[in-house]
Amino acid sequence: MKMITAIIKPFKLDDVREALTDLGITGMTLEEVKGFGRQKGHTELYRGAEYVIDFVPKFKLQVAVNNNLVDVVCEAIAKAANTTKIGDGKIFVSELEQVIRIRTGEQGEAAL
Amino acid sequence: MKMITAIIKPFKLDDVREALTDLGITGMTLEEVKGFGRQKGHTELYRGAEYVIDFVPKFKLQVAVNNNLVDVVCEAIAKAANTTKIGDGKIFVSELEQVIRIRTGEQGEAAL
Amino acid sequence: MKMITAIIKPFKLDDVREALTDLGITGMTLEEVKGFGRQKGHTELYRGAEYVIDFVPKFKLQVAVNNNLVDVVCEAIAKAANTTKIGDGKIFVSELEQVIRIRTGEQGEAAL
Amino acid sequence: MLGLSNLRRVLLAVSFFLFPSFGVADELSGANTAWILTATALVLFMTIPGLSLFYAGLVRSKNVLSVLMQCFTLTCLMSILWFVVGYTIAFGSAEEQGPFIGDFGNVLFAAMGVDSLNGDIPAVLFAAFQMTFAVITPALIVGAFAERMKFSAMLLFSSAWLLLVYSPVCHWVWGGGWLAEMGFLDFAGGSVVHITAAVAALVAALVIGNRRGFPGTPMMPHNMTMTVTGAGMLWVGWFGFNAGSALAANGSAAMALLVTHISAAAGSLAWMACEWIRHGKPSVLGIVTGMVAGLGTITPASGSVGPAAALVIGLCAGTICFFATLFLKQRLKIDDSLDVFPVHGVGGILGTLLVGVFCATDLGVFSGLGFGGDNGSIGAQVQVQLIGIVATFSYTAVVSWLLLKLVDKVLGLRVSEDQETEGLDIVLHEERGYDIR
Amino acid sequence: MLGLSNLRRVLLAVSFFLFPSFGVADELSGANTAWILTATALVLFMTIPGLSLFYAGLVRSKNVLSVLMQCFTLTCLMSILWFVVGYTIAFGSAEEQGPFIGDFGNVLFAAMGVDSLNGDIPAVLFAAFQMTFAVITPALIVGAFAERMKFSAMLLFSSAWLLLVYSPVCHWVWGGGWLAEMGFLDFAGGSVVHITAAVAALVAALVIGNRRGFPGTPMMPHNMTMTVTGAGMLWVGWFGFNAGSALAANGSAAMALLVTHISAAAGSLAWMACEWIRHGKPSVLGIVTGMVAGLGTITPASGSVGPAAALVIGLCAGTICFFATLFLKQRLKIDDSLDVFPVHGVGGILGTLLVGVFCATDLGVFSGLGFGGDNGSIGAQVQVQLIGIVATFSYTAVVSWLLLKLVDKVLGLRVSEDQETEGLDIVLHEERGYDIR
Amino acid sequence: MLGLSNLRRVLLAVSFFLFPSFGVADELSGANTAWILTATALVLFMTIPGLSLFYAGLVRSKNVLSVLMQCFTLTCLMSILWFVVGYTIAFGSAEEQGPFIGDFGNVLFAAMGVDSLNGDIPAVLFAAFQMTFAVITPALIVGAFAERMKFSAMLLFSSAWLLLVYSPVCHWVWGGGWLAEMGFLDFAGGSVVHITAAVAALVAALVIGNRRGFPGTPMMPHNMTMTVTGAGMLWVGWFGFNAGSALAANGSAAMALLVTHISAAAGSLAWMACEWIRHGKPSVLGIVTGMVAGLGTITPASGSVGPAAALVIGLCAGTICFFATLFLKQRLKIDDSLDVFPVHGVGGILGTLLVGVFCATDLGVFSGLGFGGDNGSIGAQVQVQLIGIVATFSYTAVVSWLLLKLVDKVLGLRVSEDQETEGLDIVLHEERGYDIR
C-alpha cells in the first residue's frame, strides 16, 4: 500500500475530493498547512510595520491506497488540482507497511 | 524504527495518550485534521443555504517507535480508540529511516 | 528522495527557514502541531478547576529533498533549531518514492 | 431660523399628535437633549460596532476586514458628506421648504450655532442625530455586494448615493417634502432608511453579479458569535433609533421603545418557529435575522402603534421575511449576499404598509396613536403609504442603477477573479483578520 | 389606574426616603424618563450581548452557539410572556394589591396608554424597564445547565418559571406584596433576580446532573476574550440595572451608580487577591468573576448604602464567593457549570443580608441611607432580610424542582450522550460557531 | 461645600461662557444628572470593553489575556484609589483650592452625601464621572509596555502614577489649580488624559526596552476584528467623554458631541488617505488609528470649537499622527508597542495647541466659542496652551521615569526572556485566550 500526500490550493479541495470519490476512493484525511515555495506570499502592513508572509495557506490531503491505484489517483489529483499557475502544489508518494481499521481490527488492504 | 500514525476521534485522545504512556511511550505529536470516510458528516443550514460538511474533525497522532514496539503500540491504540462505531479511524505504519534529537544530536533509537 | 520532517519550537521557525533557504532549499510545508514529550506543558486554572496541559505547541516542517542533501539539511535544521533546552524537538527521515509537481506534471527530482 | 422650521413642518405633518405644544417650545429642554445625546450614541453604536460585526461574522474569514473596513469608512465619509452638504439637502435652513430637496443654507452647518434650537433641542444635536442615520443607511447596502466589490468603487457609489438618493428621500419624508405633506407615516425610517438601502442592495446584487461559486460552493459564516454579538448591539442601539426619533424623552419615546422591543422579540420567535417547522431545527442565525426583520418592520410604525399591534407586526415580519429570503436565494438565485433585501426591504415595505392600518385608534387592543396629516381612515392612510413605498422604491432603484453603471465605467465595480479567490483583506487592505495560534 | 399605585406602594415601603415628593408626582418628568429610557437599553445590553458573551466564552467551542441561542431566545420569549401576563402577575393594575400576586388587569398591558404615568415616568417605560429584568433573570440560570440541556426543555422550563417563580416573587418584593409590606430592602434585585436565578440554577444542576466527564475531563473556556468582553458589558449595563432602579435621575441614582462601581471594583480585587495568594497567580477569569460577585452582592443594597460600605460589601463578596465556588466544585462536585450559584446565589444572599446592616445611618463613614418600612434597628432589619431570603430561596427551590421534573417527563431535559459529545451547536442548531481559516 | 466650589472655579476659569447661570445652580438638574449618569457609563465603556479590546487585538495571541487583565485590573484598582484619595488630591473639598493639589477633606468621599451637589448634579456623580477618567488614563499607558511587563510591577507603577502624576495634573487643570487660573483650555483631557498617559508611555517604552525581536520579528495583531470592535466602542464612548465634560445636557454638550464626531471621521479619513497614497492600500488598522488620533486631538478642544474647525483639527490629527507613528517606529526604533505616544501624545499636544487658535470667535466658518480666562487673543491663548503642554509633559516625564526606575528596583519591570517567549497569559495568569476547535 502507498500513502499519497498532496499539497493543493485550498479552493481546489472540492474538485479533488470529487475526482477521488469518482475513482471509488472512500477515505482521506485533510490538514490545513502553510506552504513555502515558488509562489510568492504577500505583504502585511500594520501602522508602518511591514511583514512579508512567505507561507501561503495550503491543504494537505492524505490518501492511503492499494498499489494498483497509485497512478490513477496521482493523475486524478494532479488533474483536478491544476490551475497552471505557480503554487499548484505537489504530490508525494511513500510506502505504507500496514493499515489497521480501529473499529474492526481489520488489517492491510481490507482496512482501506 | 517505524512511524505509527493514528487517526482517531478527538474525544478519545485522553484514553489513547494514557494507553501509550502506560506502555512507556514518552513522546508523540498531535495534529488536528479532518477526516472523510464512511462516517457521515453533518448538514449546516444558514438562512436557507444548506451545506453538507463531509469532513469530520479527527485527531492525528504520530508516534515514532522501535520496531519491537510496533505491534503493542498499534494494539494499544486500537483498543483505546475503539468505540465500535463507524469513524473510529485508522492506524498507518511506515518505515522510519532516521531520527535525530535536535537538542543533543543523538540519532536513531537513542533519539526516541 | 527523502522526506525530512522536523518538529521544532515555534519561535525557531524563522531561523530554520533561513538556514534552509541558505542551503538552496526552495520549498517546504509547515503545520501547527502539539507535542508531547519530556518538555513539561503547563497548568491552567479556571475558577478552581485545574487542568494540566501536556501538549505544547510545536511546528512541524516537512521538506522533500534529494538523497544527497539529507545530511546537510538535517544538520542545518538541528543547528538552527537548537536552544539546548528540553523540547527542542526531533527530526524524522523517511523514504519518498515519488514526487509530482502538479502544475507541470514533472516527476521525481525535477519536481522538487 | 436654523433648520428649525422645516423640522417643525415634518413634526406637524407626520406626528403632530406627539408634540401638542411644540409651537411654543422655544426653550431648550435639558431632558430631551439628554435623551437625544444618548440616542445619537446608540445609533452610532448600531453601525460601529453593531452592524459591522453582524455583517462581518457572516462572510468568510478572508473577507472579514473588508466588511469592517467598509462599514467603518462609510461611518467617516458619510458623516463628513452629511456635514458638508447632505444635511442641507435633506433639511435645508429656511422656514419654508420645497417638496423635493432642502436649500443650501446649511452647507457646513453654517446656519447653526451652539445656542440654536431645533424644536427644543440644540440644532446641532438634531443634525448629529440625523447624521447617524445617514451613516447606517449606506452601510446597510454593504451586505449585498460583500466579498467582491472594489473598495474604491464602494466609496464612490456610496458617496453619490447619499447625496442623490438618501438625502432627497429624507427630505420628502422628514424634511417637509411632498410625502410629509401627504401625511405619510414613517416614524424612524421604514422608507427613508430600510427601503432605500434594501432596494439599492438588490440593484447592486444584480448589477455586480453573484460571488464566484454561488450558490454551489459553501460560503458559511466564518464567525457566528460575531454575528450574534452584533445582533444584540443592533437591538440595543435600535432603542436610540426608534425611541430617539420621538426627539423627546416622553410617553411617545417610551412607547416607541416598547413596541420596538416587542416587535423584535416577536420577529425573532416567528422566524425561529418557521425554521423549526420547516427545517427541523431552530438556528441562532435564524433567530437574529428574525430580530432584524422585526426591528426593520416596526421602524416606520414605532411612533404610531401600540404594543399589541407590535406583536402582530413582529410576527408578520419574521414569517414573511423568512419566506422572502428563501425565495430570493433558492428560487431567484440572486446573491444578495447577506440578505439585505428580503430582510430590510421586505420588512421596510411591510412595516410602512402596516402602520397605515395599526395607527387607527379604534382597533381595540390593537389600536394605535392616530393617522398622519389629514388622513381620516385606514384606507386613506394605506393609500398614502403605498404612494410613499412606490415612490421611494422606484426612485431608489433607478438612481442606484444609474450610479452603479457609472461607477463601473469609471472604476470597475468588482475585483478580479483571482483577487476574489484570495480574499479582499489581503488584496485590498494588506491585513488579515486573525492570527490566532 | 396603570399599575401606578402598586409601584407607589413599593416605593413607599422600600425606599420612601428617596422620593419625598412622589405623592404629587403626577406630571411626567422628562429627566427621569430620559434616564430610564437609557437604563432600559443598558439592562437589555446586559443580557444581549453582555451575559451571553460572558457565558458563551466559558463553554467549549462546540457549544458556544447553544449558549448564545438560549440567551437570545430567552430575551425574546420572556419579553413576550412578560407583556402578555408576567407583568400583571408581578405588578397588577389596581391601586390596592394583594400580598402574593398582582391582578390580571394588565394582561397585554391593557391598562396602559401612551400618556399613562407610573410615578413620574411613562407607565409603559416602567413596564419595559422591568421587562429587561424579567429577561435577564431566567438567562442567568442558563449557566447551570449549559452544554447538555435540550433547547426545547429549556424553553418550556424557563417560560413556566418566569410565570410561577419570578413574577410572584417580584410581586412580593417590588409589587406591593408581603415582603414589601415588611420593609424588606431589595433595591435592584438581590432576591428577586439573583437569589431566584441562582437557586433555580443549583436545583437545575442537581436535577440534570453533571456534564459527561465532569470533573475529570478538561472543560476549558473556549474563548476567554469573549468572557472578558461580556464582563465589561455587564459592568457598564449594571449601571442601568442599579442606578435605573431609582426610577429617577437624582442623587439616589447617582449614589447607586457609585456604590455599584465601587463594589464591583472591590469584589474583583478581592477575588484576585484570593487567587494570587492561594494559587500563586491572578487570572482574568478570576477577576471578572469577582466583578460579578461584587455586582450581584451590591445589587440589593445599591439604594441603601454609601460608598465606604460598598467597599466592604465588595470585598466580602469577592472573598466569600471565591471560597463558595471552590467548595461547590471541588468538595460537593456539583457541576453548576458556569458557577451561577456560588457567585449569584451566595452574593445575592450576602448582599441582601448586609444591606440590613449598612443601611443604618449611624455607622460613621460606613453609614447608609436608612432602614426600610417601619424597621428601626439593624436587628429588626436583618430579621426581615432573613425572612425574605429564606422565603425566596425555599419557594424558588421547590417550584423549580417541580418544574424541572415535569419538563423532564414531558420532553426530557437532556440530550443523548452522543449528542453531548458531538456538541449542541451542530446537533440542535445545525450551525458552527467558528469557521476561521 | 463638597468639592462644588473647586469645580465652580474650573468652570469659571475654563469655560465660563458655557454656564452663564451656574452661579445660581444650587438645585439638582434632573436632565443634567440623566446625561452625566449616561456619560459615566459611556466612559467606563471606553475602557472595558472598548480600549481593552482595541489594545488586546493588537498583541500576539499568547499575550491577549495579559492586556485584558491589565486594563480590567486597572479599572478596579484606579477606581478604589480614586475613591480613597485620588479624587481629593485632584478636586479637594473646600471652596478655595491651592495651585498644585487639592486638600484631603474628601478622602473616602467623606464630604459628600446623597444630596450633595456639585454644580447642579449630585456631587457623587461628578466624582464617579471623574473616576472613569482616572481609570482610562493609566489604562492608555498599557499599550507602551504590552507583551513584556510584569503584572505586579504594572500595578505598583500605575498606582503610584495615578496619585503622583494624574491627580495633581488633574488639579492644575480641572481642580482650580494654577493652569486653570491662567485660562488654560482643556475641555475633556488633551493634557490631563492624553499628554500625561502618552508621555508616561514613551518613558515606559524607553525604560523597559523593546520587545524581544523588535523590530525584525513579525509581531502582527492577532485579532484585527477585536481591535476594530474596540475602536467602534471607543468612538461611541467618547461621546460620553467629551460631551459629558459639559456636565450638562445643553448646547455645549451637543456641540462637543458634534465636533468629536467630525474630528474622528476626519482623522480616520486623513490617515486612510496618507496610507493609501504612501503604501498603495488603505488598511482598517490605519483608519481606526486615525480615528483615535482624531478623537484624542479634538478632546481638549471639544468645548471650544465649531464643526468646521473640528474638520481641520481632525485632518491635521490624522496626517500628523500618521507620520509621527512612522517616525517613532521606523526611525527612532522605539518599541512603544501599540503606538501610544505618536497617537495620543502627538494628538493631545496638537489639539491642546489648536484649541488656542480655533476657540477664537472671529474666524468666520472656523470660529469657536471664545478664549479661556482673561485671554484676549489667539497669541495669548496659544501661549497659555504652550505653558500647559510643557508643564504637563515635563512633570509627567520626570515623575514617570523616577517611578519606573523605583519599581524596577523593587519588583523588576520585566519578565524573563523565556517567559516573554512563552507568552504572558500562561506565565502570569495560567490561562489561554482561545481554545477553539
Ligand SMILES: Nc1ncnc2c1ncn2[C@@H]1O[C@H](COP(=O)(O)OP(=O)(O)O)[C@@H](O)[C@H]1O
Ligand atoms: N521540497 C518541498 N518539500 C515539501 N513541500 C514542498 C516542497 N516544495 C514545495 N512544497 C509545497 O508545495 C507548495 C507549492 O510549491 P511552489 O513552489 O509554490 O509551486 P509549484 O508546486 O507550482 O512549483 C508549497 O507551498 C509547499 O507547500
Ligand SMILES: Nc1ncnc2c1ncn2[C@@H]1O[C@H](COP(=O)(O)OP(=O)(O)O)[C@@H](O)[C@H]1O
Ligand atoms: N484511505 C484513507 N486514507 C487516509 N485516511 C483515511 C482513509 N480512509 C479513512 N481515513 C481516515 O479515517 C477516518 C475514519 O474512517 P471512516 O471510513 O469514517 O470510518 P472507519 O475507520 O470506522 O471505517 C476518516 O475520517 C479519515 O480521516
Ligand SMILES: Nc1ncnc2c1ncn2[C@@H]1O[C@H](COP(=O)(O)OP(=O)(O)O)[C@@H](O)[C@H]1O
Ligand atoms: N516518539 C515520538 N514520536 C513522535 N514525536 C515525538 C516523539 N518524541 C518526541 N516527539 C516530539 O518531539 C517534541 C520534543 O520532544 P521532548 O521529549 O519534549 O524534547 P526533546 O526532543 O528535547 O527530547 C515533542 O513535543 C513531540 O512533538
